[in-house]
Amino acid sequence: MPASTDRPATATAPTVPAYRSDLDGLRGIAIALVACFHVWFGRVSGGVDVFLTLSGYFFIGSLLRHTIHSQSVSFGLAETINPWPRFQRLLKRLLPALYTVLIGVVILTVLVIAQTRWLNIGRETFASALYYQNYYLAKNSQDYLAASSANSPLQHLWSMSMQGQFFVGALIVLLAIAGLIKVAGRRYEMLTRAGVIRGVFAVVVAAVAVASFVWAQHRLHVDQPFNYYDTRSRLWEPLVGGLLAIWMPRWPIADRIRSAVTVAALVLIATCGWWIDGVAEYPGALAWVPVGATLLVIWAGQASDRPAPAANRMLASRPAVWLGGLSYSLYLIHWPLLIFYLTWRGTQHANVLEGAGILAVSLGLAWLMKRYVEDPLRGGGRSSMAHIRWPAHPRITYAAILTVMLVAMSAGTAGAIRAWDRHMATVTVDTANLDPALYPGARALLENAPVPALDPQPTPLAVADDLPQTGPDGFMSDFAATEPAIGVYGDPHGTRTLALAGGSHAEMWIGALDAIGKANGFKVLTYLKMGCPLTSDENPTKLEGTPYPECRTWILNVMADLERTRPDAVFTNSTRPDPSGAADHVPQGYIGIFDELTGxxxxxxxxxxxPWPHNDRGPINTPECLAAGGTARSCGTVRTSALHPVDPATDYAARNPLFHRLDLSDGLCTADFCPAVVGNIIVYKDYHHLSATYVRSLTRELSRQLSAALPWTGPEIH
Structure with a gap:
């Protein structure tokens, strides 16, 4: 993100490098790329990497100059290591605009976005305000992909959090080094020399940068969604900018060559968003393209006894510098404005005219933000409201009043979010014992049960928490687990055993299987892991396509245990949406598992x-769609777009007598449509998982089909 510290006030005038207006212009180009790629192209532009590199160049350069200057006699140890002056400037520079945007986002969330998303956006508001939004997103595996109405209006603030963590970390570590040099310099005077200090800084910064880059490259092929947001993987980008501030090569090169270098670097920065998939590749080796190009621009335009190259003078033009001055506010504003517009319009993408309008409004708001919020509270520039006659009190100023307002509104916002959190806790209704005459659920389709006119249960606000009991019980292994956590359900003392194994789409059925097992005296053992269906694929991936080696290890351990304990049957998924076309299919990896077990x-x-809910605009989050005013029909799915007319596992079942297929599709869909609400029960708790309440309404049909396949599971439940 474009927030970066300006030149320090601590160093004496001769040590402060000449002001680089061309780098302000580079910020302007970077923010233009970020905004345009977000609004129109749905790709990562590399502009954020430019901002990170510039931030490291300025910030570490500032700390280096402070350390060199602090070795003078006039500086004491406390003054050398005191982080507060710089930290205070960071707070003044970063927080006012950020908190103003957060307040605006919360207000617009209440006005525009469905209530089902309020809680998550509230949590992201706290994460953004406290600078851990990148890890919040990493933990929740939110890819930074093309903007759509489903995106969070605060998703872009991951880079602010990462940069804030860098600022604080660099401040603490490098000031500590400055203090050590100050103390050691009293005995070893040579340590106080500027060249030695530069060398110490270079070694520390380079070591951390190398470690960060190696970590980023390693994690690129392990967990890229997490890697994208991880500060440990991103640190090398600002740090290499800092290395250039520590040591700037000053080779005698002709101006026309330096100008050509700047032009080539700008071309790389402007185009890399097209030929590099930043979401999949950054912050790995390919991030060197925007980062290295930024370093080249800094180097080519360095101060010398000659005028700056022509290309750098172009960057220092008034329009580019003006846009660079707005870069921080524009970065904060453009993304939430885009997301709120797409949500309000009910569309997934902005067209050319809509995008132009969003950018124009973003520019206007960014100018207002800079003039009335950033500049007054930074102390940088005269406020346009300075002519107002405030009461004759030295502490009552525009900046003071604005600060009080922001703090008060932030506190009010926080209180509102906490109140909503408490409200959500009271919304959840116990749906375990709904009256089947009032809430028939799947029986409305399977048995033509009458459906009285009632609001559906769970409510759209509560259904997201309508989970299978295995999760709260601790028997759903997380992504990192490689050993199964085996749960026992049904009749724990039953002489027969049914093993439920796979990922979350197998887990969905535990509510019904538990009831059937209890009623018919058999045990249900669970082998469940997030995002890990049973497959023989040697290189399984997560839903978003990233490698998932832990899944492979877990499956091998589960299969070994199943073949050792030999349950009476294994219950798992047989189909999945077909990635190469409409409807569903039997993945080859599933067949490998079926062959191994039956063998x-x-x-x-x-x-x-x-059937995974979707329409021609993409996947449907059922609770969100209903909360936004949708209906069972408008939030539902055409059956043929999700399911083949015949269960794709039919042919395999005909070839393998030990494989028994179950198909409950008629309990989810009519002959041609799969509604979002059936029998006064909401079918899905999110994009594609059945709600636990709806699964319970399928218990009778599951019992019927299961008893036909495995007679020992008992008679059909009535």
């Missing part, structure tokens, strides 16, 4: 996956 003499019950 060992263990029967397999394969249940057809549910």
């Amino acid at each position: 060992a003499g263990i029967p397999v019950v394969g249940i057809r996956d549910d």
Whole structure:
């Protein structure tokens, strides 16, 4: 993000480098790329990497000059290591505009966005205000992909959090080094020399930068969604900018060559968003393209006894510098404005005219933000409201009043979010014992049960928490786990055992299987792991396509345990949406598992996956769609777009007598449509998982089909 510290006030005038207006212009180009790529192209431009590199160049350069200057006799140890002056300037520079935007986002969230998303946006507001938004997003695996109405209006603030963490970390570490040099310099005078100090800084900064880059490259192929947001993986970008501030090569090169270098670097910065998939590749080796290009611009335009090269003078032009001055506010504003507009319009993308309008409004708001919020509270520039006659009190100023207002509104916003959190806790209704006459659920489709006119349960606000019991019980292994956490359900003392194994789409059925097991005296053992269906694929991936080696290890351990304990049958998924076309299919990796288990003499019950809700605009988050005013129809799915007319596992079942297929699609869909609400029960708790309440309404049909496949599971439940 474009927030970066200006030149320090601590160093004496001769040590402060000449002001680089061309780098302000580079900020302007970078923010233009970021905004345009977000609004129109749905790609990562590399502009954020430019900002990070510039921030490191200025900030570490500032700390270096402070350390060199602090070795003078006039500086005491406390003054040398005191972080407060710089930290105070950071707070003044970063927080006023950020908190103003956060307040605006919360207000617009209440006005524009469905209530189902309020809680998550509230949590992201706290994460952004406290500078850990990048790790909040990393933990929740939110890819930074093309903007759509489903994106968070605060998603872009990951880079602010990362940069804030860098500022604080660099401040603490490098000031500590300055203090050590100050103390050691009293005995070893040579340590106080500028060249030695530069060398110490260079070694420390380079070592951390190398470690960060190696970590980023390693994690690129392990967990890229997390890696993208991880400060540890991003640190090398500002640090290499800092290395250039520590040591700037001053080779005698002709101005025309330096100008050509700047032009080539600008071309790389402007185009890399097209030929590099930044979401998939940054902050790995390919991030060197925007980062290295930024270093070249800084180097080519360095102060010398000659005028700056022509290309750098172009960067220092008034329009570019003006845009660079707005870069911080524009970065903060453009993304939430885009997301709120897309949500209000109910569309996934902005067209050319809409995008131009969003950018124009963003520019106007950014100018207002800089003039009335940033500049007055930074102390940089005269406020346009300075002519107002304030009461004759030395502490009552525009900046003071604005600060009080921001703090008060932030506190009010925080209170509102906490109140909403408490309200959400009271919204959840116990749906475990709904009256089947009032809430027939799947029985409305399967048995033509009457459906009285009632609001659906769980409510759209509560259904997201309508989870299978295995999760709260601790029997759903997380992404990092490689050993199964085995749960026991049904009748714990039953002589027969049904093993439920796979990912979250197998887990969905535990509510019904638990009831069937209790009623018919068999045990249900669970082998469950997030995002890990049973597959023989040697290189499984997560839903977003990133490698998932932990899944492979977990499956091998589960299969070994199943073949050792030999349950009476294994219950797992048999189909999945087909990535190469409409409807569903049986992945080849599933067949490999079916062959292995049945080859060992263990029967397999394969249940057809549910239809994943979507329409021509993309996936549907059912609770959000309903909360926004949608209906069972408008939030539903055309059956043929999600399910083949015949269960794709039929042919395999015909070839393998130990494989038994179950298909409950008729309990989820009519002959041609899959509604979002059936029998007064909301079908889905998110984009593609069935709500636990709806699964319970399918218990009778699951019992019927299961008893037909495996007679020992008992008679059909009535």
